[in-house]
Amino acid sequence: MFALASPSAEPARAPASTLNAAFVAGAVIPVGATPLGITLTPDGTRAYVANRGSNTVSVIDTATDTVTATIATGTGPTDVAISPDGTRAYVTVSDAGLVSVFDLASNALVTDIPVGSGPTMAAVTPDGTRVYVTQQATDTVSVIDTATNAVTGTITVGPGPTGVVITPDGSRAYVASFSNSVSAIDTATNTVIATIIAGDVPILLAVSSDGARVYVTNAGSSSVSVIDTATNAVTDTIGVSAQPRFSALSPDGSHLYVANSEPDTVSVIDTATRTVVENIGAGDGPTGIAVFPDGTRAYVSNANAGTVGVMGTTVIPDQGSKAGGTTVTLTGHHLANASAVHFGAAQAAITANTATSVTTTAPAGSGAVPVTVTTPGGTGPLGSFYYAPVPALTGISPDTGPVSGSDQAIVLTGRNLAGAIDVYFGTTRAVIQRVSDTQVTVRAARAPAPGGVAVTVITSGGSADGLTYTYVDQSTVTGVTPSAGPTTGGTGVTITGTGLSHTERVTFHGVPAPFAVISDTTVTATSPPSATEGTFDVTVTTPGGTPAGAFTYVSGPVI
Numbered sequence: 273m274f275a276l277a278s279p280s281a282e283p284a285r286a287p288a289s290t291l292n293a294a295f296v297a298g299a300v301i302p303v304g305a306t307p308l309g310i311t312l313t314p315d316g317t318r319a320y321v322a323n324r325g326s327n328t329v330s331v332i333d334t335a336t337d338t339v340t341a342t343i344a345t346g347t348g349p350t351d352v353a354i355s356p357d358g359t360r361a362y363v364t365v366s367d368a369g370l371v372s373v374f375d376l377a378s379n380a381l382v383t384d385i386p387v388g389s390g391p392t393m394a395a396v397t398p399d400g401t402r403v404y405v406t407q408q409a410t411d412t413v414s415v416i417d418t419a420t421n422a423v424t425g426t427i428t429v430g431p432g433p434t435g436v437v438i439t440p441d442g443s444r445a446y447v448a449s450f451s452n453s454v455s456a457i458d459t460a461t462n463t464v465i466a467t468i469i470a471g472d473v474p475i476l477l478a479v480s481s482d483g484a485r486v487y488v489t490n491a492g493s494s495s496v497s498v499i500d501t502a503t504n505a506v507t508d509t510i511g512v513s514a515q516p517r518f519s520a521l522s523p524d525g526s527h528l529y530v531a532n533s534e535p536d537t538v539s540v541i542d543t544a545t546r547t548v549v550e551n552i553g554a555g556d557g558p559t560g561i562a563v564f565p566d567g568t569r570a571y572v573s574n575a576n577a578g579t580v581g582v583m584g585t586t587v588i589p590d591q592g593s594k595a596g597g598t599t600v601t602l603t604g605h606h607l608a609n610a611s612a613v614h615f616g617a618a619q620a621a622i623t624a625n626t627a628t629s630v631t632t633t634a635p636a637g638s639g640a641v642p643v644t645v646t647t648p649g650g651t652g653p654l655g656s657f658y659y660a661p662v663p664a665l666t667g668i669s670p671d672t673g674p675v676s677g678s679d680q681a682i683v684l685t686g687r688n689l690a691g692a693i694d695v696y697f698g699t700t701r702a703v704i705q706r707v708s709d710t711q712v713t714v715r716a717a718r719a720p721a722p723g724g725v726a727v728t729v730i731t732s733g734g735s736a737d738g739l740t741y742t743y744v745d746q747s748t749v750t751g752v753t754p755s756a757g758p759t760t761g762g763t764g765v766t767i768t769g770t771g772l773s774h775t776e777r778v779t780f781h782g783v784p785a786p787f788a789v790i791s792d793t794t795v796t797a798t799s800p801p802s803a804t805e806g807t808f809d810v811t812v813t814t815p816g817g818t819p820a821g822a823f824t825y826v827s828g829p830v831i
Contacts (some may be wrong), residue, residue: 274687282291283725284450287738291426292497296451299337299581300336300555300579300580300582301332301337301339301380301579301580301581301582302339302341302459302539302578302579302797303321303323303541303573303578303579303580304321304323304325304327304328304330304331304676305323305324305325305338305379305578306321306323306324306325306327306558306571306578307321307322307324307481307559307560307573307574307578307579308321308322308323308324308349308350308351308539308560308571308573308575309322309350309351309352309393309518309560310322310323310560310561310562310571310572310573310580310613311351311352311353311354311361311391311562311663312334312354312562312563312564312565312571312733313354313355313358313376314354314356314358314565314787315358316334316564316565316566316700317333317335317567318331318332318333318334318340318376318804319332319562319571319580319678320332320352320354320446321352321560321580321811322345322346322349322350322351322352322363322560323349323578323705323830324349324350324366324610324759325342325578326347327342327346327347327348327349328342328343328345328349329342329345329349329352329361329363329374330342330343330580331343331379331629331831332571334564335390337582341379341648343353343374343379345349345363345372346366346367346368346370346372347365347366347367347368347512348365348368348535349363349365349366349372349396350364350365350366350393351363351364351392351393351623352390352394353393353394353395353403354376354400355396355400356396356398356400357376357416359376359377360373360374360375360376360382360395360418361373361374361376362394362403362405362416362760363394364391364392364393364394364405364536366390366391366392366457366548367392368384368779369386369387369388369389369391370382370384370385370386370674371385371387371392371394371405371414371416372386373385373389373421373678374508374579375680376479378729378751378811379795381668382421383421383668384521385416385421385422385423386423387405387407387414387416387423387603387723388407388409388414389407389409389410389412390407390408390410390474391405391406391407392404392407392408392433392434392495393404393405393406393434393435393436393476394436394664395436395437395438395445396418396434396438396439397442397459398416398438398441398442398450399442400434400630400756401418401731402415402416402418402424402459402635403415403416403418403421403641404416404436404438404445404447404457404459405436406429406433406434406447407433408432408433408434408734410488411428411429411430411431411432411433411449411457412426412427412428412429413426413427413433413436413445413447413457414430415462415471415768417710418817422486424639425462426793426794427457427464427609428463429447429449429453429455429457429464429465429743430447430451430452430453430454430455430466430467430670431450431451432448432449432450432451432604433447433448433455433731434448434449434450434475434476435441435447435448435474435475435476435477435480435488435489436448436477437477437479437486438459438503439483440479440481440482440483441478441483443458443459443460444457444458444459444501444665445457445459446477446479446485446486446501447488448470448474448475448476448477448488449474450474450475450491450492450518452469452470452471452472452473452474453467453468453469454466454467454468454470454474454486454488454497454499455468455784456468456501456504457576459647465504466503468488468499468504468506469506469666470488470499470506470508471488471492471493471495471497472490472491472492472493473490473492473493474488474489474490474491474497475489475490475517476488476489476517476519476527477519477708478518478519478520478521479501479749480525480543481521481523481525482525483501483502484501485498485499485501485503486498487499487519487521487528488501488773489512489517489518489519489530489560489639490516491516491517491817494511494512494513494514494515494516494532494703495509495510495511495512495516496509496510496512496516496519496528496530496541497509498510499773501612503686508546509704510541510546510547510548511694511701512530512532512535512539512541512548512658512792513532513534513535513539513551513703513704513705513713514532514534514703514704515532515534515535515560516530516531516532516533516703517530517531517532517533517559517560518530518531518559518560518561518751519531519561520561520562520563520570520590521543521563521612522563522567522585522603523563523565523567523628523716524559524567524628524629525539525543526542526543526601526629526794527539527540527542527543527549527588527601528540528543528717529541529561529563529570529583529586530561531554531558531559531560531561531572531573532551532558532704533557533558533559533575533763534554534705534706535551535704535705535706535707536551536553536554536556536558536574536707537552537553537554537558537559537704537707538551538554538558538570538572538579538583539551540588540589541641542599546587546660548693548694549588549589549693550589550590550651550691550732551552551691551692551693551704551707552590552691553690553691553707554572554574554581554583555572555574555575555576555577555579555581556575556576556577557574557575557576557577558572558573558574558575558581559574559575560572560575561573561665562577565586566603566605566628567603567628567629567760568584568585568586568587568603568604569582569583569584569585569586570582570583570585573611576710577790578711584655585601585603585627585631586602586655587600587602587654587655587656587657588600588601588603589646590655590656590657590658591657591658591659591660591691591733592637592657592658592660592732593659593660593662593732593733593734594636594659594660594662594698594733595624595636596633596634596635596636596637597633597634598633598634598732599623599627599631599632599633599634600631600632600633600634600643600657601630601631601652602618602629602631602632602643602645602655603628603629603654603727604628604629604645604652604654605628605635606627606647606649607625607626607627607628607630607645608625608626608627608647609620609625609647609648610625610630610645610646610647610695611646611647611648612645612646612651613630613632613643613644613645613646613745614636614643614644614646615634615635615637615641615642615643616641616642616658616753618635618636618637618641619635619747620632620633620635621633621635630645636658637657637659638658638659639658640656640657640658640659641656641657641658641659642655643655643656643657649775656731658692659733660688660690660731660732660734660758661688661733662733662734662735662736663687663688663689663690663729663731663733663735663736664686664687664688664691664707664728664738665684665685665686665729665736665737665738666685666686666687666742666743667684667686667739668682668683668684668685668727668739668740668817669682669683669684669685670682671740671741671742672741672742672743672744672774672815673716673741673742673743673744673815674743674745674746674815674816675718675719675720675721675722675743675745675746675816676746676817677699677716677717677718678715678716679715680715680716681713681715682702682713682714682715682716682741682746683711683712683713684711684712684713684714684727684729685710685711686710686711686712686729686736687710688733688820689707689708689709689710689712689729689731689733689736690707690708690709690710690764691707691709691731691732692704692707692729692731693730693732694729694730695712695714695727695728695729695730695732696726696727696728696730697716697719697725697727697741697743698716698719698725698726698741699720699725699742700716700717700719700720700725702714702715702716702717703715703717709752712729716741719743721743722742722743722744723742723743724740724742725740725741725742726739726740726743727739727740727741727772727780742774744773744774744814744815744816745770745816746771746816746817747769747771747772747812747817747818747819748769748770748771748819749767749768749812749818749819749820749821750768750769750770750821751767751768751821752765752766752767752768752822752823753765753766753768755822755824756823756824756826757799757823757824757825757826758824758825758826758827758828759801759802759803759804759805759825759826759827759828760798760801760828761798761800761801761802762798762801763798763799764796764797764798764799765796765798765799765810765823766794766795766796767794767796767810767812767821768791768793768794768798769793769795769812769819769821770791770792771816771817772789772791772792772793772794772795772812772814773789773791773815774815774816775787775789775791775812775813776791776796776813776814776815776816777812777813778795778797778810778811778812778813779809779810779811779813780797780799780800780802780808780810780823781802781808781809781810781825782811783800783802783807784800785798785800786798786800787796795812797810799825801827803813804826805823805825805826805827806824806825807822807824807825808823808824808825809821809822810822810823
């Protein structure tokens with residue numbers, strides 16, 4: 273079964289005033305082991321968290337941000353879907369093959385519904401009459417009638433279905449299968465009406481409040497696909513950081529929050545420009561995310577830490593350049609007819625205003641400053657804003673790699689790198705794996721051609737460059753001359769091929785050999801001793817691969 277959470281080492285973290293600014297005022301709530309899906313009740317008074325590792329569901333009181341109840345489930349709960357009236361919870365219990373139904377007034381079990389092998393995610397129709405449940409093991413979606421608590425239909429979709437959402441009008445269900453497809457289901461007939469090719473390993477989805485767009489997180493390509501539901505076609509792809517999991521939209525649809533489990537961040541996407549405007553540091557292994565109904569905070573389940581973090585979303589983004597100019601959305605209550613916004617002592621320009629939000633342009637400034645809004649009712653604080661310093665790069669290791677891209681970790685060193693938003697090798701976007709104030713670890717994607725390219729890191733404070741990364745062609749070995757020698761070693765060998773100028777290592781049957789690079793097509797080496805006769809690989813390790821030839825060891829004459 274595809275794992276929604278992937279264990280990872282805890283990275284070095286920047287000061288809270290930079291990388292974790294949005295979490296400073298929020299709580300960290302201990303829950304069960306391996307918390308995955310998290311869902312809020314329609315009124316936002318409670319959050320329900322599926323703890324796969326402890327076979328429980330934690331109930332969080334959002335007024336106090338404390339766990340007030342722990343509900344025992346079967347083995348492997350992964351998600352909680354809540355009915356529109358807030359009276360029932362439907363918990364997918366993956367390892368037990370069940371959907372467990374709980375009464376939310378008492379948190380008591382109503383019934384267990386057998387659905388078959390591997391139920392993963394669930395979504396309730398807007399009228400509350402049906403629940404759609406993905407089942408990875410059988411490549412199907414089960415349809416449950418909530419009146420009878422029985423399965424009334426089964427729909428075949430792509431291999432490995434995981435995420436499921438239902439449009440606000442209830443007419444469509446969208447299912448992400450990690451075979452790179454998203455299935456659009458007509459809920460009137462329970463038939464697949466379109467198969468949409470998304471990114472690499474699409475797993476989870478979010479749908480806009482008007483039903484016009486579905487956002488798909490692609491774990492394999494570290495991206496979010498945007499689907500136009502009118503045409504059932506992907507209209508855009510937005511790069512995020514490594515291993516994106518759940519996503520959630522702000523109530524006004526202006527921002528999409530994406531939990532990235534590898535670098536322990538939440539990417540904030542401006543849905544109008546379809547760009548990442550901020551990466552906010554989270555706990556260890558952020559996986560599930562749910563935005564509070566008034567848009568002022570979000571709840572993030574940290575799968576590796578066994579916690580839920582409360583992320584403030586009143587100032588988005590909450591970081592920007594010292595030069596000013598960052599577009600910032602302020603979210604709160606009673607904000608109509610705002611007459612002034614201040615970042616510290618500096619006044620900001622207001623560009624849009626409603627009763628629940630103010631859009632403004634940050635003035636120039638430095639350090640961390642309070643953000644206040646003045647309305648006819650008075651002046652009040654909405655949060656803080658951090659003026660991030662300009663980043664700088666000082667080193668890169670390794671500085672070469674294959675044109676085809678690589679999973680090898682590439683470490684960029686420098687300063688003021690916390691909260692890195694994007695990294696580019698030339699025009700090719702690299703995937704962020706880890707971030708601290710002095711290091712960004714990335715994975716290089718495929719490049720259009722070999723050669724040296726500029727490395728650029730973009731943060732809230734600006735961009736840094738000055739380093740070069742060299743893409744090389746795939747290496748080959750076409751000959752080893754001579755092709756045989758004594759087991760005592762010492763034979764001078766010429767290795768010919770292509771892409772050998774960056775050779776890092778030569779081995780004979782796994783034993784390192786001294787070598788010298790003569791040209792891009794020639795490397796010389798000296799065979800090491802061998803304990804046995806036979807023909808073995810001569811392997812050349814380069815950034816463009818590890819091609820191999822052959823060398824035969826023979827014993828010398830004896831009396």
